[in-house]
Amino acid sequence: MASACAHIDAVQTVVHAKARVCDECVKIQSQWLHLRTCQTCGVTRCCDSSPNRHASRHARESHHPVIASAEPGQRWLYCYPDDGFAEY
Numbered sequence: 001m002a003s004a005c006a007h008i009d010a011v012q013t014v015v016h017a018k019a020r021v022c023d024e025c026v027k028i029q030s031q032w033l034h035l036r037t038c039q040t041c042g043v044t045r046c047c048d049s050s051p052n053r054h055a056s057r058h059a060r061e062s063h064h065p066v067i068a069s070a071e072p073g074q075r076w077l078y079c080y081p082d083d084g085f086a087e088y
């Protein structure tokens with residue numbers, strides 16, 4: 001795996017989405033564009049191009065730095081605090 005920052009280096013096994021929905025958007029009956037899965041706790045939330053940006057809010061509130069894309073065919077990790085990116 002390409003090295004982007006210590007947080008991404010710490011990801012040994014990529015955590016994948018359990019269900020392809022943003023739970024927070026479902027609660028408020030909103031929509032999302034793309035999904036991201038938190039590599040610390042495994043929740044799946046919507047991306048920054050979505051109206052509610054739940055993935056970055058989750059990262060801020062829980063201090064979980066790294067997400068993986070939950071989109072089919074996309075194999076990359078992103079670290080919020082370091083703005084780090086790595087494909088796997």
Ligand SMILES: [Zn+2]
Nearest residue numbers: 005007079082
């Ligand atoms: Zn990092």
Ligand SMILES: [Zn+2]
Nearest residue numbers: 022025046054
């Ligand atoms: Zn959402």
Ligand SMILES: [Zn+2]
Nearest residue numbers: 038040041064
């Ligand atoms: Zn998390």
